[in-house]
Amino acid sequence: MRVAADEFVLAAARRQGVALPSLCEQGWCCTCAVQLLSGSVDQSASRRFYPEDRDAGFALICTGRPRSDLRLRTHALAAMRAHRDASGLPVPRGPTLPPA
Numbered sequence: 001m002r003v004a005a006d007e008f009v010l011a012a013a014r015r016q017g018v019a020l021p022s023l024c025e026q027g028w029c030c031t032c033a034v035q036l037l038s039g040s041v042d043q044s045a046s047r048r049f050y051p052e053d054r055d056a057g058f059a060l061i062c063t064g065r066p067r068s069d070l071r072l073r074t075h076a077l078a079a080m081r082a083h084r085d086a087s088g089l090p091v092p093r094g095p096t097l098p099p100a
């Protein structure tokens with residue numbers, strides 16, 4: 001999948017016909033969470049993204065712009081919630097999506 005440097009990863013996915021989970025699309029709810037297998041993402045547009053999230057290998061693709069080639073695993077909401085719980089960070093508890 002191709003993502004422009006100034007484009008959010010989720011928007012690029014949609015543009016290319018890839019449907020992925022999302023809800024707030026403001027970098028807050030974690031519904032769009034992915035696990036980064038390689039590469040880096042600029043999360044400066046996200047409303048709530050912590051250094052601990054980055055250190056744990058998560059990204060929020062609704063408000064994440066690529067800063068390199070990326071390999072990622074989608075549908076990581078449950079894993080990111082578990083990480084936030086374990087780290088003592090806020091965990092949005094909005095609607096849950098069915099498993100992928």
Ligand code: FES
Nearest residue numbers: 023025028030062
């Ligand atoms: S859709 Fe809510 S954080 Fe991305």
